[in-house]
Amino acid sequence: MRKIMVVDDDVTSQAIVKALLCDEYEVITANSGLQALGRLQESADYDLILLDMVMPGASGLDVLKTLKSTSGVADIPVIFLTGIDGVQMELESYVNGAADFIQKPVNADLLRLKIKRQLFVRDLKIQNHLLQEKLQQVKTRIDSIFDQIM
Numbered sequence: 001m002r003k004i005m006v007v008d009d010d011v012t013s014q015a016i017v018k019a020l021l022c023d024e025y026e027v028i029t030a031n032s033g034l035q036a037l038g039r040l041q042e043s044a045d046y047d048l049i050l051l052d053m054v055m056p057g058a059s060g061l062d063v064l065k066t067l068k069s070t071s072g073v074a075d076i077p078v079i080f081l082t083g084i085d086g087v088q089m090e091l092e093s094y095v096n097g098a099a100d101f102i103q104k105p106v107n108a109d110l111l112r113l114k115i116k117r118q119l120f121v122r123d124l125k126i127q128n129h130l131l132q133e134k135l136q137q138v139k140t141r142i143d144s145i146f147d148q149i150m
Contacts, residue, residue, distance in 0.1 A: 001026045002119060003045060007036040007063065008052040008081065013104065017050060017081070020108050021115070033058035037066060044072045048118055050102075053082035053089070061093060068097035075125070077118040081106065 004021060007030045008014045018027045028046075030036035033055055040046070049067070053060040060080055068074050077099035082089075090101055099118050102111055 002047040003028065004048045004050060004115070005030060005036060005039065005046050006050045007031075007033060007055075007060075008050075009055040010052070013052070013081070013106075017106060017111070020106070020111060024112075025115075032056070033060065033063035036063060040067070040070075040073050044076070046073075046076050047122065048115060049076055049078045050081050050115075051078050053080050053084055053093075061089075061096065064093065064096050064098060075122070077122055079114060079118060 002024075003026045005028045006014050006017050006021075008017070009031055011031070014029045014031075018029060021027050025047075028039065030039055033051075034057055036049070036051070037058075051060045051063060058066075060082070064078055064080075067076065067078060074097075078097065079100045079102060080093055080098055081102050081104055083104040085103070093101070099121075100114050102114060
């Protein structure tokens with residue numbers, strides 16, 4: 001089962017998102033950005049992070065910047081959940097590595113669709129990486145054979 005972390009200081013929002021996703025995904029919650037970062041240090045085995053934009057302490061944008069600069073978790077897609085409507089904030093988030101945005105209150109169908117899309121993109125990136133590694137191995141073998149012939 002795919003694993004999603006929901007990071008939100010509002011326990012009601014957490015519960016709603018968890019209830020919408022728990023049939024398809026293993027959903028782990030964190031009450032703050034710092035708690036989320038701590039959980040990710042313990043285990044980076046997450047397929048996606050749903051991150052509230054506005055939280056006390058570390059903001060969602062602060063957490064995103066930390067994630068994207070941390071080896072082992074930088075490739076986990078982050079979708080922001082936010083009640084704030086502002087193009088400038090969206091732009092800054094995309095520039096810093098956000099995968100997508102969902103406005104609160106969350107629309108269940110849109111949430112599921114955006115999650116599936118980001119997981120599909122992540123799977124394609126992983127497959128691409130594996131194919132690149134195999135291609136490099138084949139190239140190395142061909143070069144070795146060519147060197148032996150010459």
